[in-house]
Amino acid sequence: MVGKRHAVMVTHAHLRETSLVVREAVEQLERAGFCVRIVDSLDPPGFGESSPIVDSDTEIVVVLGGDGTILGAAELVHNTEVPILGINLGHVGFLAEFESFQLSEAIARVAGRDYSIDERNLANVSVTSPDGSTTLSDWALNDITIQQADRDHMIELSVGVDGVEASSFSCDGVIISTPTGSTAYAFSAGGPIIWPDVKALQLIPLAAHALFTRPMVIGEHSRFTVDLIDDSLTEGWICCDGRRKMRLGYGTRTTVHLSSRTVRLASLSGVPFTNRLVTKFNLPSVSLRQRSRLEERKREGIIANENKARADQQNVARQGSSER
Incomplete structure (x- = not known):
């Protein structure tokens, strides 16, 4: 008989009580064969003080929240080999691997151990x-x-x-x-x-x-x-x-x-850092000059379409008059 796999889910108390995403994540992990322990309050230790860490049989820490929650979860895995998977329920979520709407895919990949490890110094x-x-x-x-x-x-x-x-x-x-x-x-x-x-x-x-x-x-x-x-x-x-x-x-x-x-972040997408940078910061892929030219061409196209529609209407009106 295969033993239970163990996961820790880190989130906020109010999300645990109100968010359907948190409930769904727990249910999906349990259906995948995980025993899930939920941590919804991460009080920081004092400077130089040790923090509680996850049990030695923990396979992965799944974080539902933003980057601040992931930084708190890092205290739980400090000096261990346990990886963190971030699912963004915050704002930018730069450290998160997935957005909340990708929850099912993320849990399936975790269940299949279909992820690589990104070591962060x-x-x-x-x-x-x-x-x-x-x-x-x-x-x-x-x-x-x-x-x-x-x-x-x-x-x-x-x-x-x-x-x-x-x-x-x-x-x-x-x-x-x-x-x-x-x-x-x-x-x-x-x-x-x-x-x-x-x-x-x-x-x-x-x-x-x-x-x-x-x-x-x-x-x-x-x-x-x-x-x-x-x-x-x-x-x-x-x-x-x-x-x-x-x-x-x-x-x-x-x-x-x-x-x-290092802290080990579970990486599922294999997307280069540059892609994440462009996506998270919504960086422009064209220069201001290029954007101005594109917008000008778009305006020219709109004007051309309006002129064509007007000409078509005039032709239809002339044809109607000639038939009468």
């Missing part, structure tokens, strides 16, 4: 106290943000790469992003999009009061350091993936580098 982050006596470590799939604790003042930061100070400035904060996170907050702040298979990290200053505040991209063997300067007008906050956060005191050093560990 994580960032390791450590925070060291001013006297060097205490270090707390955490990680991020998307990004690490360091921002001012007091919104009325700018924070003063010194940024270094591989032990060399590169710049210092007053700012609202900085974002350190993985390639996966380059389409999220980092993108909104003016950072470049980095393809997921590139082993790199980028740092983007937020509203920095300095002449040179361009994003910086470093390779897999380099690391960023961000020091909160002693005479900064405010202390800071650090936050990983918008979830695990901690206050930063004056003189604190934050170090970030690429981790050797």
Whole structure:
């Protein structure tokens, strides 16, 4: 007798209570032979604290929600080999593999183990106290943000790469992003999009009061350091993936580098990243000049059709008059 397969479904409490998609997903997984455990509340742990993980017999984690829900689900599979499949019930859903209307296809592919694995690199982050006596470590799939604790003042930061100070400035904060996170907050702040298979990290200053505040991209063997300067007008906050956060005191050093560990995303479509980029961001496939020419030709075609219809009506009217 074949044993039960085990899946974890991650969603929101209100979706579990109101969404037909969630109910249908559970029923389809159960019909496919899965024992399903539902997680509808993912309270983040504190910075540096461990989070609960899925049981060792879990085959897959299916997420019904948006990218934020997927980032929460990543805590459940951190340091495991269990893959995540995202089904988008949110807005952009960049990390999601399928949209909600494709639910049946997604569940069928999961049941048949008809998927590949997309390994996404994580960032390791450590925070060291001013006297060097205490270090707390955490990680991020998307990004690490360091921002001012007091919104009325700018924070003063010194940024270094591989032990060399590169710049210092007053700012609202900085974002350190993985390639996966380059389409999220980092993108909104003016950072470049980095393809997921590139082993790199980028740092983007937020509203920095300095002449040179361009994003910086470093390779897999380099690391960023961000020091909160002693005479900064405010202390800071650090936050990983918008979830695990901690206050930063004056003189604190934050170090970030690429981790050797990954989060495994189940990939069903095999669609290149570029296709997803164009679809999710609705990027224009033609230039403004080309679009203008196409619209002009469309208008010309409409006018030509209207003129032809008018001429046909006039011909019909003339033929009627001649017959009388």
